[in-house]
Amino acid sequence: MASLEGSGLSKERPFPGLRPFDAADHDYFFGRENQVYALYRLVTRSHFSTVVGSSGSGKSSLVRAGLLPLLAKEAGESGGRNWIYKEMRPGDAPLERLIKMFCKIAADLSTQDEQAIATARMDRIAYRLRASSYGIVDALAEIPGAGDRSILLLIDQFEELFRFSTSLAGRDRSEEARQRDEAAHFVQLLLEASRCPDYDIRVLLTMRSDFIGDCSRFHGLPEAVSAAQFLAPALDRSQREATIRNPIAKADGSIDAVLVERLLNDSDDELDQLPVLQHCLLCLWECAGRAQGRDGSSGRQITLPMYGQIGGLAGALSGHANEILEKDLPNLTATVEHVFRALCEFDQQGRITRRALPFERLVAETGDEEADVRKVVDRLRADDCSFLTPPLSMVQELAPHTRIDVGHEALLRGWEKVSGEPGATGERDDLRAAGWLREERRDGQLYQVLLSMVDNDQPDQARIPSDQVDRFAKWWKKRPRTQAWTERWGGDRDAVDRLIKQSLRLRDEEEERRLADKVEQKRTRKLRAVLGGVCAALILVGGASVFIWTQYRRADAAATVAKKQAEAAGLAMSVAINAISDSYQRGAVTTESAAAMLKSIQEAAEDLPELTPLGATQKLGLLLTISDALKSLGNNQKAYDIAQRVSLAAGGYVQAEPHEQKYQILLYSSLFRLADATTSLNYSSDSLKKVLPLYQQAQDIGRQLAVENPGDGKFADNVTFVTNKVGETLMLLGDLDGARAQYGDALDNAGKLVVAQPANDNWKASLASTQSKMATLLLKPATPDLKGALRNTDAAIAIQKDLLTRHADDKVISSNLAGSYRTRGDVLKAMALPNDALQSYGSALDIVARIYQKDPKNTFWGLQLANSHSRIAAVLADQGNLEDAANHYRQAVVIWRDLTSKSPGSPVWLQQLKTAESKLAAVEAARQNPPAPAAPASVPDN
Secondary structure, X not given: OOOOOOOOOOOOOOOOOOXXXXXXXXXXXXXXXXXXXXXXXXHXXXXXXXXXXXXXXXXXXXXXXXXXXXXXXXXXXXXXXXXXXXXXXXXXXXXXXXXXXXXXXXXXXXXXXXXXXXXXXXXXXXXHHHHOOOHHHHHHHOOOOHHHXXXXXXXXXXXXXHHHHHOOOOOOHHHHHHHHHHHHHHXXXXXXXXXXXXXXXXXXXXXXXXXXXXXXXXXXXXXXXXXXXXXXXXXXXXXXXXXXXXXXXXXXXXXXXXXXXXXXXXXXXXXXXXXXXXXXXXXXXXXXXXHHHHHOOOOOEEOHHHHHHOOHHHHHHHHXXXXXXXXXXXXXXXXXXXXXXXXXXXXXXXXXXXXXXXXXXXXXXXXXXXXXXXXXXXXXXXXXXXXXXXXXXXXXXXXXXXXXXXXXXXXXXXXXXXXXXXXXXXXXXXXXXXXXXXXXXXXXHHHHHHHHHOOOOOHHHOOOOHXXXXXXXXXXXXXXXXXXXHHHOOOOHHHHHHHHHHHHHHHHHHHHHHHXXXXXXXXXXXXXXXXXXXXXXXXXXXXXHHHHXXXXXXXXXXXXXXXXXXXXXXXXHHHHHHHHHHHXXXXXXXXXXXXXXXXXXXXXXXXXXXXXXXXXXXXXXXXXXXXXXXHHXXXXXXHHHHHHHHHHHHHHHHHHXXXXXXXXXXXHHHHHHHHHHHHHHOOOHHHHHHHHHHHHHHHHHHHHHHHXXXXXXXXXXXXXXXHHHHHXXXXXXXXXXXXXXXXXXXXXXXXXXXXXXXXXXXHHHHHHXXXXXXXXHHOOOOOOOHHXXXXXXXXXXXXXXXXXXHOOOXXXXXXXXXXXXXXXXXXXXXXXXXXXXXXXXXHHHHHHHHHHHHOOOXXXXXXXXXXXXXXXXXXXXXXXXXXXXXXXXXXXXXXXXXXXHHOOOOHHHHHHHHHHHHHHHHHHHHHHOOOOOOOOOOOOOO
């Protein structure tokens, strides 16, 4: 039993536009006949199959308009398989959608059931699917007749599952864990069903090829996807010609031969070539229909001038969208913008993706009137454009639960109002239109800035810096910030609204006080002049000068108000920046979002008056935190400039007051950051010789502070940290003895802290990091201490794994554990244990890949990931596994190219890129020219 659902193309409209072909469009689906039969053979041979291809390669159309009608035809013939098939998309509720799909199967196979029986069966099916990984098999046992059918479960656009499993649910970590568990359960249901011997179940996925790597998140999925994979091939020239000519001929139309050649040439290398071509043909067909009405001809004739009228292949999509916006929705531009902002997003790898929503949720997120949103959606899902789905001809009236989706990502990439002008970055100094999608992301980041300032423990203390309040308040009122919209970006709307109102109130109160103080200061200056004169006169005559002096001091106290206000502003910024740093370390915001937040505070910090030493140090401390974020984003030059500026200022303060600890701490912090930034810009031997004194000066300051504060472990831990930096630099300069002495001191210092406070996880993390560094050093000599190195790495890994049981979201601990695994791999490789080395390198790769997926803008994670790939590739190449080695080198090259694009002036990263490219080329050359097999040994005569 199989049905062909859909609107169906016809002579009136033979092209679907942006939307995929559906089963009912089969008669107008041309050019893929051989591919359809090849896919049919794969599905009938394999119980778990995947159709993979790039965006716009026609995966969904191939399955729905090619394979499904073929199955329906076979089911209607005697002797063929008795197919029943259903399709779904994971969306934002994969398990619920799977349950609904099986309820439809049950309804199709159990049409005579009474309502009560059918309802009870649905409940049992839902329970079975939720209860265990064998839920599909158990659910089929509840459906009479299921064992007599060949069942195809089509999971279209499977990549939606990856977005569901990693979507952030605001601050609700339990919801994030629930989504991950549901996604994993959904995958196991499909895998176990495909292995079941009792039913003929076929699972078929369609998936974008750029999401293949995401399969590794789920146990058993990469193997299943690799076992039976159908790569949707690009159409060759003759096949594309069939997709142009045949539907037009079937609809009794005609097209100029010259225009056919032009379309074939223009679409040859076009990104999203199939949906863009289909939309272009739809526009041409509509244009020919309008011309037909004018000249009265019997059949539509598509001519070359019409191609120019619609803007050609490159301009048809954007031009058509703008035309609809201007002519049909002239007063609803804002609503159109809000709809598209809600229906698309950048994923964590920066890819533009769709974000389908139920209609009622779409209305709630936009904040516009339901009637306006309905009018916009209905116009954009009309059959003459198919910009949104479901098609108007398929679903006449939108219900609250009707899912609204973008017809194809090609629209999001091709319409400049959504994607922005070519090359636009969205940065403040970039005057090009950023596009609705980037503006939505920027709005989300601004909301997260506000969210990071909310203090639920002390709500009355939370506030926005005074000079930023108006900016945020104006942004907040610019469009409806509904509860549904804020849930997308972190939730807690009421708290943010309260923060803005409270900050405005406090700012106004401060302004009133400032004006009052200004008046008071003016009065005080006059009083000082008067009292000074009176005091001098009374002294001359021996009057009561004590009374006058007391009044003078009171007047002087009023003049300190401005200083106190400056200190309060600096304190407010410190609270905000600490909240952002805390959110960043916990992984609640990405590096890019954190940098955007800090940039706002930097603008305020630069205007902070340095009326007191405390205010000055607060300002410089804020700048150092911003320097850290810039370095993480790969902007090493700006990070260096800030660190140098702070170190010069701090050095001046220390010279003026050498015993003031707050200046010593500031100088210590700026010196090691300046050294770090210097090596990021230049990793040469000369550069290392210049930074060594910076680290050593910071080490001296750290030791002095630790002596002055013997009961404060933070100062002792600072000594461990900077001593490791000195040891690392000496090691890179070839002074292995000096490095070993430094690492020994650091180990001794860290060990004492752990013994003194065994419950302090910070000290344990510091000890483990030092052990890992010592292991690296022990590998360096001509006769390395491999056993000692292995002991140190194993000790470090044991501590770091234990720490992660209590701090699972700590990115620093995770990356340190990855570093320890890489070092362990280096040790095992040196011990001639390549398989064990690969296992350790793989553990490092898995950890860093998970962090990098959440924060791909962070250059530190990218650097670690590239190094892990390169290490694995080197071992695989040594083993002769050249194909896998090339794949890992290739991934390393991609990452290094991305890193160098972020910091094009970094010779360190450029050299790493060249090295990776060189090794990739060598492996590729070896694959192309493998060594000749050795001649067989001669067999002696008997």
